[in-house]
Structure formats: C-alpha cells, structure tokens
Amino acid sequence: MTDGALFPRERREIAPGAVHVPGWLSLDRQRELVAACRAWARGPVPLRHTVLPGGGVMSVRTVCVGWHWRPYRYSRTADEVNGARVAEFPDWLVRLGQEALVAAYGESAARGEGAAPAYTPDTALINFYDGDARMGMHQDREERSGAPVVSLSIGDSCLFRFGTTRARGGPATDVELVSGDLFVFGGPSRFAFHGVPKVLTGTGSPGTGMRGGRLNITLRETGLAG
Template identity: 65%
Template sequence: MLLPRERTEIAPGAVHVPDWLNLEQQRRIVEACRGWAVGPVPMRSARLPGGHQMSVQTVCLGWHWQPYKYTRTADDAGGGQVAELPEWMAELGQKAVNAAYQDPVAGLNYSPDTALINYYGDAAAMGMHQDKDEKTSAPVVSLSIGDTCLFRFGNTETHTKPYTDVELVSGDLFVFGGSSRFAYHGVPKTYPGTSHPQCGTKRGRLNITMRVTGME
C-alpha cells in the first residue's frame, strides 16, 4: 500500500501540494494548452542573450516573456499579440495559493496576470535561475502535468547548495512566495514515460506557472 504524499513546506513560503489537480482538470488544461501552442503566438524555444537556445519550449498568456522582460507582443516570436489569460485559470491560481498557504485571504488577494506554459520533451531541462523579471513579489504558482520531474529548489543567494530536490508528479502544485519568492530553482531532468495514462498528454511534461507581473 502506497502512503499518501503530504502537503509539505519545503522552505518558508515554498509549499508542495501533491495530487492537487484531478485527472479531469489536467485533461482540460492540456486541451487548452494545445490550442495556445499554435497561436496567436506559437510555442517556441527562447534564445538567451548569449545565444543559447533553451531546450524547454514556451508559450505565454497575458504577457509575453522573453529573456529577460515582459511585453504585450511576442517581439522574438513573430510579433503577434499574446492570448489573454483566461478567467478560469486566474481563479485556479487563487485556489492554488489558498491550498498551499491554507489562507483564504491570501488566495483572494492573488491576481495573476500572466502564465508561462513550458513544455519539457524527454531531454529538456531548466538550469537554476530566479524568477525576478516581475515588478512584484507576489507568489509564483506552478502546476505540473505529464511526466514526473526532479525539481530543485534552492536559496535566494546562490544557484548552488543548499537546495532541496522534490519529485513533481502529474497533478502536483508548487507555490513559492514570501521569503522564498526569489529562490533559485530549476529542473535538472524529467523521467520519460512516467505520466498518468489519463492525464491528457502522450509524452513530455507541461508546467504552467502563474505570476503577477506588476506591469500595466
């Protein structure tokens, strides 16, 4: 008998809530992501200022992220206007903050205006980095669907140790805010073929991260 995975505070303000999304919710999100991936701005692998192309593919809602800024138009991907962040996803973000912090007020006060949808193929990874292009310190909400990944959550001072490794499974929620809002974090690897057969994905991992940009 498998023991239930429990809600865990990985660091102050950083909370892992296993199995938060049910399979129906996961399939609904996957279907929506398939539409966003083809337009109005197509999913692409962003190129860093030094010329390195990321192995993770991204499409954005609300605001377009490119290293290292937000714009309303996808200037590095054809110049199109990004799709709006749907109300149902913003409401899901509020519920996520409530579930992570067990605080209805914190959830009601959370108003995400952008979502980055990242697709990890079998060999994709994400190096240690900070989410610091936003103009606020509101929490980041992260949802995982598809293959399991190794998520590395570190500290706010350096991209090296100390850090904590967490396995994020399809349906898991991870929220980081407060004193952990600007902690370094990354995804060293995914585990191909580990997704739930009914989650809606055929292969790979989808990661939806909602943020509050503070932009107008």
C-alpha cells in the same frame, strides 16, 4: 488526494513560503489544462524554443498567455517571434491561481489580508519538457510584483531542485513533482533559485491527454499595467 503510490504523499513546506501540495489537480482538470495549452501552443504566438541573449537556446519549449516573456522582460507582443500579441489571460485561470494559493497557504492568502491586494495572476509561462529538456537554476525576477508563483505539473514526473535566495550553487532540496502536483513559492522564498535537472520519461498517465513529456504551467503577477 493520492497519486496511486503505496503511501499518500503529504503537503509539505520545503522552505518558508515554499509549499508542495501533491495530487492537487484532479484528472479532469489536468485534461482541461492540457487542451487549453494545446490551443495556446498553436498561436497567436506558437510554442517555441526561447533564444537566450548570449545565443544559447533553451531546451524546453515555451508559450505565454497574458504577457509575453523573453529573457529578461515582458511585453504584450512577441516581437522576436512573429510580432503577434499573446493570447489573453482568461478569468478562469485567475480563479485557478487563487484556489492554488488557498490550498498552499490558506483562505486569507488569496483574498488578501488587511491592505494586501488579492492574488490576481495576469500571466502564465507554459513550458513543455521532452525527455531531454532541462531547466538550469534560476530566479524569477522579471516581475514587478512580489506575489507568489504558482506552479502546476502535468504529464511525466520530474526532479525539481529548490534552492535559496542567496546563490545559484547553494544548498538545495530535491522534490519529485508528479502529474497533478502544485508547488507555490512566495514570501521569503519568492526569489529562490530553482530548476529542473531531470525529467522521468514515461511516468505520466495517458489519462491526462498528454502524449509524453511534461507540461509545467506557472502563474504569476507581473505588476505591469497596460
């Protein structure tokens, strides 16, 4: 699938277990996700800037589904926001995550091989980036499951920086993520440092239903019960 570029962008393994699949989401599916994210952003726990333990405020705005994330743990209720329980994680989002894993790794990855369980994401962290928002290099370590993280991009393109598991300031690969792109990281790259140093303002298509900015949806298995 192409994204309107002169030359098609090809599926690429950035590092072992880290796969970029350009143009994976159709325009219709992007619009559906945008509509769903707008509904979640209105509540029960609204879209907001997350406050870090040291008092800093993240430049992205976040809303969660299934489990509520705050640095650096999960809970069912957003006690530091309004005390409400977050929206339930829908079955169709589980299926989308499984389809994404098939696109990145092949059929056996989503179904589970041997004694390995099937991929069953139970939370989504949805980040909205305006033109000034950034995400520093970090690891996704709050989950008790080592299952892959599925990342979906809609709206403006961004520069995505993908490093190693060893050091925040170590060597990294820069990837341009365009609306509709899929990025999956698991296996040896599951705990790699990654971040978004730049959003390419004005590059998104109005056909997605976005009115500017970048939407990033990450699906994860928390490994938590209850």
